[in-house]
Amino acid sequence: MSKIYLTVNVRHEKNGQAIPLSIIWEDGRLFAIDKVLDIRRAACMKSGGIGIRYLCKICGKTIALYDEEGKWFMEMA
Amino acid sequence: MRTILHIDLNNFYASVECLYRPEIRDLPVAVCGDPLNRHGIILAKNMIAKKMGVTTGEAIWQAKLKAPDLILVPPDFQKYLRFSRLARKIYYDYTDQVEPFGIDECWLDVTGSVKLFGDGQTIAETIRQRIKEELGVTVSIGVSFNKIFAKLGSDLKKPDAITVIAADNYKNIVWPLPVEDLLYVGRSTSKKLHNFGLDTIGKLACVDKKVLTSNLGKWGEVLWLFANGLDTAPVRKTDERTAVKSIGNSTTCPRDLVNNEDVRLVFTVLAESVAARLRDYGLKCTGIQISLRDNQLYSATRQGLLTKPSYLSTEIIGKAMELFLANYHWFRPLRSIGIRAINLVTEKDHVQLALFDDIDEKTREQESLSHTIDAIHSRFGHGSLIRASCLLDSRLTGFNPKEDHVIHPVGYFK
Numbered sequence: 001m002s003k004i005y006l007t008v009n010v011r012h013e014k015n016g017q018a019i020p021l022s023i024i025w026e027d028g029r030l031f032a033i034d035k036v037l038d039i040r041r042a043a044c045m046k047s048g049g050i051g052i053r054y055l056c057k058i059c060g061k062t063i064a065l066y067d068e069e070g071k072w073f074m075e076m077a
Numbered sequence: 078m079r080t081i082l083h084i085d086l087n088n089f090y091a092s093v094e095c096l097y098r099p100e101i102r103d104l105p106v107a108v109c110g111d112p113l114n115r116h117g118i119i120l121a122k123n124m125i126a127k128k129m130g131v132t133t134g135e136a137i138w139q140a141k142l143k144a145p146d147l148i149l150v151p152p153d154f155q156k157y158l159r160f161s162r163l164a165r166k167i168y169y170d171y172t173d174q175v176e177p178f179g180i181d182e183c184w185l186d187v188t189g190s191v192k193l194f195g196d197g198q199t200i201a202e203t204i205r206q207r208i209k210e211e212l213g214v215t216v217s218i219g220v221s222f223n224k225i226f227a228k229l230g231s232d233l234k235k236p237d238a239i240t241v242i243a244a245d246n247y248k249n250i251v252w253p254l255p256v257e258d259l260l261y262v263g264r265s266t267s268k269k270l271h272n273f274g275l276d277t278i279g280k281l282a283c284v285d286k287k288v289l290t291s292n293l294g295k296w297g298e299v300l301w302l303f304a305n306g307l308d309t310a311p312v313r314k315t316d317e318r319t320a321v322k323s324i325g326n327s328t329t330c331p332r333d334l335v336n337n338e339d340v341r342l343v344f345t346v347l348a349e350s351v352a353a354r355l356r357d358y359g360l361k362c363t364g365i366q367i368s369l370r371d372n373q374l375y376s377a378t379r380q381g382l383l384t385k386p387s388y389l390s391t392e393i394i395g396k397a398m399e400l401f402l403a404n405y406h407w408f409r410p411l412r413s414i415g416i417r418a419i420n421l422v423t424e425k426d427h428v429q430l431a432l433f434d435d436i437d438e439k440t441r442e443q444e445s446l447s448h449t450i451d452a453i454h455s456r457f458g459h460g461s462l463i464r465a466s467c468l469l470d471s472r473l474t475g476f477n478p479k480e481d482h483v484i485h486p487v488g489y490f491k
Contacts, residue, residue, distance in 0.1 A: 040211075041163075041211040042210055042211055043096065043209075043210065043211060043212055043213025043214075044213070045096070045099070045213055046099065047099065048096055048097040048098055048099050049096075049097060050096070050160075050163070050211065050212055050213055
């Protein structure tokens, strides 16, 4: 139920939108984000926090990445 | 007829803390000040603590008697301000007429937006949903045709609920409520009204206006208008700066003040803040009021006039100390003190030149110096430049009333 802060590679578009491209896991492995499904402001009730939520497909799984004031974390179920 | 929403973030501080700490969400939680600095009162509590009888404003030990397992969380005002700002950003999607009432309440006038977004209740429902999804906290919303009933409505059902008080049902909803629920019916007014047998808002509304005015003065008429839903106060836009009547700061000290030197130190910090805030507003004061409260919680205020309008901390400290020395004789140590700048005038005019004194160069120098200090503070932070005397007792002077205390209580009449 804790949240994990991650290093994230992000592309910033001309229109101001940020698209996460890949995440670097705690052990240093890099996982590419195959697709961003949804972007919106949301509260993360499970781990606690609010920010911009990116629903991402990584290795076939859907995960929620949050950008809270420039710090990125992953919601842990 | 207007459509006005009053939105109240439920148990605001406690809700934010519980959002960030899922592990305490199902336990009684209270946000409270630091007992070591003697600010140990309950600032907010969650629903569970509320059900156990914990109330805002009581001392920690009193709360602990009712809820022995109460979890105490220190406040994080920066976080609350961020949430408050984000909530307001959502409100601005529906109207530009948003008037904050403290950090956790707002009035919205959506009269002009009902054609775009649906009627008051629909907008309220959308906002309720969005706040819950985007901020993870709940709101209660009152929808009505004036500010007073909207506020009453948001208090009726909590948390996470909407109450509509319309022209055709307000008599059923509002009038049976106790008269104390009305804004500005405090302890003493309520006592007077009860003496007349006016214990509900309905009875107040139906009494002859003249009876009220002759007994309560102009307040009688104001309350009568409130009770009848005839309040016409507009929802002010946030950027409309209202006339400031006075500027003050006060503090409860980490330890009791026992001598004049202690008082001078704390006055210094308070006066610096009051003076800087006066300069921010482009105002000068022509009077100073000090407030004192001793360790038995007896309090007193004294005030005096300055010889000429000023926004200089040195002159404010001087006057405050003069008032203090003339009026306090150390019957008991002091627990909290405050300074308030009163009789404000704009800085540019209203200068009464003295007949014999040179229009002193020194004052002008000092004023220019104080603006330089403000610039340094805003660029490099409050700690970058402080008075040497503040180093004498850093425990007493280690606070910054100007920025630490950004959550000011507000009044309805501006």
